[in-house]
Every structure is written in structure tokens, then in C-alpha cells.
Amino acid sequence: xxxxxxxxxxxxxxxxxxxxxxxxxxxxxxxxxxxxxxxxxxxxxxxxxxxxxxxxxxxxxxxxxxxxxxxxxxxxxxxxxxxxxxxxxxxxxxxxxxxxxxxxxxxxxxxxxxxxxxxxxxxxxxxxxxxxxxxxxxxxxxxxxxxxxxxxxxxxxxxxxxxxxxxxxxxxxxxxxxxxxxxxxxxxxxxxxxxxxx
Amino acid sequence: xxxxxxxxxxxxxxxxxxxxxxxxxxxxxxxxxxxxxxxxxxxxxxxxxxxxxxxxxxxxxxxxxxxxxxxxxxxxxxxxxxxxxxxxxxxxxxxxxxxxxxxxxxxxxxxxxxxxxxxxxxxxxxxxxxxxxxxxxxxxxxxxxxxxxxxxxxxxxxxxxxxxxxxxxxxxxxxxxxxxxxxxxxxxxxxxxxxxxxxxxxxxxxxxxxxxxxxxxxxxxxxxxxxxxxxxxxxxxxxxxxxxxxxxxxxxxxxxxxxxxxxxxxxxxxxxxxxxxxxxxxxxxxxxxxxxxxxxxxxxxxxxxxxxxxxxxxxxxxxxxxxxxxxxxxxxxxxxxxxxxxxxxxxxxxxxxxxxxxxxxxxxxxxxxxxxxxxxxxxxxxxxxxxxxxxxxxxxxxxxxxxxxxxxxxxxxxxxxxxxxxxxxxxxxxxxxxxxxxxxxxxxx
Numbered sequence: 001x002x003x004x005x006x007x008x009x010x011x012x013x014x015x016x017x018x019x020x021x022x023x024x025x026x027x028x029x030x031x032x033x034x035x036x037x038x039x040x041x042x043x044x045x046x047x048x049x050x051x052x053x054x055x056x057x058x059x060x061x062x063x064x065x066x067x068x069x070x071x072x073x074x075x076x077x078x079x080x081x082x083x084x085x086x087x088x089x090x091x092x093x094x095x096x097x098x099x100x101x102x103x104x105x106x107x108x109x110x111x112x113x114x115x116x117x118x119x120x121x122x123x124x125x126x127x128x129x130x131x132x133x134x135x136x137x138x139x140x141x142x143x144x145x146x147x148x149x150x151x152x153x154x155x156x157x158x159x160x161x162x163x164x165x166x167x168x169x170x171x172x173x174x175x176x177x178x179x180x181x182x183x184x185x186x187x188x189x190x191x192x193x194x195x196x197x198x
Numbered sequence: 199x200x201x202x203x204x205x206x207x208x209x210x211x212x213x214x215x216x217x218x219x220x221x222x223x224x225x226x227x228x229x230x231x232x233x234x235x236x237x238x239x240x241x242x243x244x245x246x247x248x249x250x251x252x253x254x255x256x257x258x259x260x261x262x263x264x265x266x267x268x269x270x271x272x273x274x275x276x277x278x279x280x281x282x283x284x285x286x287x288x289x290x291x292x293x294x295x296x297x298x299x300x301x302x303x304x305x306x307x308x309x310x311x312x313x314x315x316x317x318x319x320x321x322x323x324x325x326x327x328x329x330x331x332x333x334x335x336x337x338x339x340x341x342x343x344x345x346x347x348x349x350x351x352x353x354x355x356x357x358x359x360x361x362x363x364x365x366x367x368x369x370x371x372x373x374x375x376x377x378x379x380x381x382x383x384x385x386x387x388x389x390x391x392x393x394x395x396x397x398x399x400x401x402x403x404x405x406x407x408x409x410x411x412x413x414x415x416x417x418x419x420x421x422x423x424x425x426x427x428x429x430x431x432x433x434x435x436x437x438x439x440x441x442x443x444x445x446x447x448x449x450x451x452x453x454x455x456x457x458x459x460x461x462x463x464x465x466x467x468x469x470x471x472x473x474x475x476x477x478x479x480x481x482x483x484x485x486x487x488x489x490x491x492x493x494x495x496x497x498x499x500x501x502x503x504x505x506x507x508x509x510x511x512x513x514x515x516x517x518x519x520x521x522x523x524x525x526x527x528x529x530x531x532x533x534x535x536x537x538x539x540x541x542x543x544x545x546x547x548x549x550x551x552x553x554x555x556x557x558x559x560x561x562x563x564x565x566x567x568x569x570x571x572x573x574x575x576x577x578x579x580x581x582x583x584x585x586x587x588x589x590x591x592x593x594x595x596x597x598x599x600x601x602x603x604x605x606x607x608x609x610x611x612x613x614x615x616x617x618x619x620x621x622x623x624x625x626x627x628x629x630x631x632x633x634x635x636x637x638x639x640x641x642x643x
Contacts, residue, residue, distance in 0.1 A: 001383050001425065001426050001429065002425050002426065002427065002536075003425075028380065028381065030226055030228040030248075030334070030335070031226055031228065031245070031246060031248040031250075032228050032230045032243065032245075032248065032250045033228070033230075085427055085428055085536060085539075087535065087536060087537075132425075133424075133425060134535075135424060135531070135532075135535050181231075181232070184231040184232055184233045184253075185231045187231070187233075188231040188253065
């Protein structure tokens with residue numbers, strides 16, 4: 001399956017990251033899970049951005065999902081969550097593209113204080129829809145292989161991204177941004193993923 | 199305490215039953231993870247046509263329903279109460295609904311439902327809705343698909359269904375398959391169900407435009423494979439669709455080209471022109487080839503003396519090759535774009551196998567146990583069949599291997615293998631080995 005679940009623009013502040021704009025496509029999740037999944041994706045995006053150095057790119061694999069992150073030198077960050085088959089190159093080209101557009105539209109001095117409701121950047125959902133089929137979208141935009149030299153660091157699990165001694169379970173438990181409901185959802189998901197699935 | 203729990207479970211069962219009475223509108227069921235029941239609230243959720251059940255109650259509800267089903271309604275009691283009264287059946291249906299929603303992988307319970315359907319205590323359309331609901335949570339549930347097939351089969355058999363109702367029934371079925379395939383990758387059961395459906399239509403229907411359906415399904419499957427590059431189940435369906443296209447009528451062929459928005463002949467000719475063997479002096483350019491008739495093109499690609507007296511259907515052969523080359527080109531693009539996917543290479547094997555089989559067929563040969571042997575035409579020489587089939591001589595196989603079509607294929611494959619190897623795709627090596635040793639092109643590649 002080739003599918004993008006979320007696109008997000010974040011700002012990496014000194015201590016924590018804030019979401020400036022995000023778009024989600026959660027049609028494939030069941031109705032009752034959607035809100036939890038969305039909360040969780042936001043949470044994980046923030047967590048990873050906070051742990052990514054400026055001017056670097058990372059690809060993090062977790063289960064059947066893939067999280068691509070790019071933090072620019074000016075601390076503007078882009079995240080794309082997809083499944084594993086989504087081509088990395090296309091994902092990172094897309095991130096670069098929408099971050100450039102974002103920077104052109106929203107002045108940098110607003111970034112540290114802005115949040116989702118104050119930012120006006122309506123193109124993310126369009127990109128999300130268009131890049132569901134990377135092959136067509138790529139051909140349309142003709143931005144082949146023009147990624148900058150920033151190397152993409154590939155991690156096989158989210159554990160590799162976390163700092164020493166940190167555990168995702170603890171982070172989830174401690175988090176204020178996740179509701180009780182989403183925490184329960186996270187636990188169940190962990191359990192079901194651990195048994196084999198054909 | 200125990201009594202309290204039972205009362206609660208009874209209430210949950212009733213609530214679920216109430217929601218299920220509007221089953222035609224429901225489209226999804228799910229268990230919602232909630233650890234503890236800290237609010238005194240019903241765990242049955244009904245929002246936006248979705249039915250949800252909070253996870254803390256599952257264990258109790260399931261145990262309760264399951265044991266009652268097994269104690270009171272299992273096969274043991276069959277002797278005593280052969281006939282199920284209406285009151286009994288209502289209760290039985292309620293329990294079955296809850297139990298099967300939670301755990302649909304119990305065939306005995308599905309069989310109880312089958313009995314109820316036969317006893318006219320359950321409605322077939324409602325049952326189709328119910329299985330759909332089950333599949334919304336467990337899209338890989340073979341029992342549910344099997345039950346659906348059984349229902350459809352009995353709907354087809356009975357005179358009950360109206361002729362024009364079949365279209366609606368089919369569309370509904372395709373929607374269910376789409377949903378199930380979308381929810382769960384590599385869903386063998388949903389694709390298999392789809393194949394069954396098409397095959398069934400061929401037998402059942404007399405006035406259904408199958409050719410149009412084949413075109414539509416091919417188009418849909420092509421879209422699907424280009425987005426699910428490691429799901430061989432949908433590739434297998436695509437292969438089934440390709441084979442269906444082999445024998446479609448002229449009008450349908452035109453509509454196929456229209457739907458795909460592509461000139462299949464041009465695609466074929468382009469591949470041919472760019473892969474013509476260099477040593478052979480073929481003067482035809484791409485523009486010339488477009489003007490060739492079907493017969494001329496086939497003769498250019500693979501000239502063979504008539505093997506038997508049957509007429510060669512040049513039009514059909516051309517079309518087969520065209521659609522296969524179209525699939526091959528699509529496969530090229532996918533391999534280049536999504537690198538390192540085994541599925542794509544396996545699909546390629548299928549396509550090449552088909553092209554080569556068509557070619558052998560044209561030369562009146564077949565491959566048996568790794569050796570090429572003459573295939574006797576069943577229509578024109580019936581009496582010769584009993585004779586032992588002679589091994590094919592060197593001369594004959596040389597003629598095949600020097601035919602233009604064969605050389606085009608080999609040169610085309612070499613290019614893609616070379617290109618993928620540069621990308622570090624080790625499946626390319628495997629593909630080469632496959633062609634050399636499985637297909638037996640060791641000497642000519």
C-alpha cells in the first residue's frame with residue numbers, strides 16, 4: 001500500500017516543538033480510532049522533531065509506518081507520515097517543497113508564537129490528496145532528484161531516535177496532550193502488534 | 199454481584215440488538231479500547247452509523263453469549279428440540295449477532311445462521327449487511343466471505359432475485375471487496391472473492407454485459423496495483439483480469455483503449471521499434487509499423503509455417519500481445535519508481551510467461567518438462583494424438599529464438615535487468631536466472 005497519512009509543519013523551539021499546521025487523511029482507520037490516531041500522530045511528530053538536529057533529515061520506521069522528518073537550519077520542521085512503501089525520495093522532496101512555500105507565506109518572526117489556529121496555510125490538504133499517488137504527483141511536478149545534499153538518516157525503530165534512557169511508553173504515559181482514550185488505544189495497539197498477524 | 203453482571207450483559211446484548219435493527223445504515227463495527235468503566239454509561243456506542251463496543255465489557259459479554267450458545271443451542275440439543283420456535287430463534291439470533299461480531303472465526307456459528315436462513319427465520323439481504331459489518335472489523339475473515347458466497351449462491355438459485363437486481367447486488371459485492379482489500383494489505387480472501395464473483399457471473403448471467411465488466415475490472419485493478427506495489431493478492435487479480443481480456447469483442451476492445459486512454463498498438467510498436475535486433479535488417483520504423491495490418495505484424499514478429507490447417511486468428515493474437523506489452527511497460531515504470539519490490543518482479547514473470555506461451559503456441563510448440571515439444575492440434579489431426587510426440591529438432595528451436603518477437607523480449611529484459619542492477623536491486627539477478635534456467639533461455643541470453 002502506498003499511502004500518506006499526515007503532513008505537518010512544526011516549529012522547533014528551544015524546549016519543545018509546536019505544530020503550526022497539519023493535515024490528516026485517516027479514512028483507512030476505523031471511525032472510533034480516528035481521533036486517537038490523529039492525536040498520536042501529532043504527539044509522535046512533536047517527539048521526533050524535538051529530537052532531530054537542525055539542518056538534518058531523518059526517516060523513522062515504526063511497525064508498518066514511516067515517519068519522515070526534516071528540520072531546516074532556521075528550525076522550521078516538516079513531517080510526513082506514510083506507510084513503508086512510500087518512496088523516501090518523494091516524501092523528502094514534498095517536505096522541502098511545502099516548507100519552502102510555508103516560509104514564503106508566513107514570516108519567520110511569527111513562527112515561535114504561532115499555533116494552528118493563527119496560521120493561514122491552506123495548501124497542505126491539497127498536497128496530501130495529490131501525493132497519495134506519488135507516481136503521478138512526481139511526474140506532474142517534475143522535481144526529480146533535486147534533493148539537497150542533506151543526508152537522510154534512516155532509523156529502523158523509534159527507539160533509535162529517542163534519547164538514552166527514554167522510552168516511548170513512558171513518554172506516552174507522561175504526556176498531557178494525549179487523552180485517556182488515546183493512551184488506552186496506544187496500549188491496545190502495542191499489544192495487538194506484538195502477536196503475529198498474517 | 200454475579201447477578202448484577204448478568205443483568206448488565208443482558209442489557210448490552212439488547213442495546214446491540216437495537217442498533218442492529220437499523221443494520222442497513224450501519225457500515226462499521228469496532229471495539230473501542232477503554233480500560234475501565236469509570237463512568238456509569240452504556241458501553242454500546244452508536245455514532246455516525248458506526249457501532250462500537252467498549253473493550254472492558256468484551257470479555258464478559260463474549261463469555262456469556264458463547265456459553266449460552268454452546269449450552270442451549272449447540273448440536274447436542276438438536277434431538278430434543280428439532281424445531282426452533284420463533285421466540286427461541288429471536289434469542290438465538292441476538293446471541294449469534296453479538297458473538298460473531300466479536301469473534302467471526304467460528305464456523306459452527308455461521309452454520310447456525312445458515313440453518314436459520316434455510317428456515318426462513320433470517321433474511322438474506324439483512325445477512326449480507328451483517329457480514330459486511332463483520333468484515334468492516336475483520337477484513338480477512340474467510341468465514342464471513344464464505345458465508346457471503348453461500349448467500350449469493352442461494353440468491354442466484356432461487357427465482358427470488360429480479361433480473362435487473364443483479365447489477366445492484368454485484369456492485370454492492372465489489373464495494374465490500376474494495377473496502378476489505380483497502381483495510382488490510384495482502385487480503386487474499388477479498389481478491390479471491392472477487393474472482394469467484396466474476397466466474398460466477400459468467401455461469402449465472404445471460405444478459406449481463408461481461409465484456410464491459412472485464413474492461414472495468416481491468417482498469418480498476420491496474421489502478422490498484424500501481425498503488426499497492428507489494429500486495430501480490432491484487433496482482434494476482436490483475437493477472438486474472440488480463441486473461442479475461444484475451445477474448446473480448448471488438449467494441450469492448452475499443453472501449454478498453456478509451457478507458458485506459460492509451461493506444462495499445464502504438465505502445466507495442468514503440469517497444470518493438472526500440473528493441474529491434476541490430477543485425478537483422480528491418481527497415482520498418484515506428485511510423486511504418488503502426489500502419490501494418492495485424493497479419494503483417496505477426497508475420498514480421500514471428501513468421502511460422504502453418505503447423506496445422508486451423509486458421510490463425512491474427513487479430514486476437516495481436517491484441518493479446520498488445521495488452522501484455524502494455525502490462526510490461528507499466529511494470530517497468532513501477533519497478534523503476536518503487537525500487538526493490540519482489541512482487542513487481544513476480545508479476546513480470548507472469549507477463550513474460552504469457553507472452554512466451556503465446557509465441558510457442560503460434561509455432562505449434564509447448565514446453566514440457568523443460569523440453570520443447572510439438573503440440574498436436576486437437577482439431578485437425580485427431581488420429582495423430584496417440585502417437586508419441588517427437589522431440590523438436592535443433593532447427594525448429596533456432597527458428598523461434600531467431601524470431602523478431604523473441605529478440606525484442608530478450609533485449610528488453612536485458613535493459614531492465616541492467617538498469618535495476620545499477621540501482622542495487624538484487625531481484626534483477628534473480629530475474630535473469632529465472633529467464634535463463636526456468637524459461638530455458640540459457641543458450642540464447
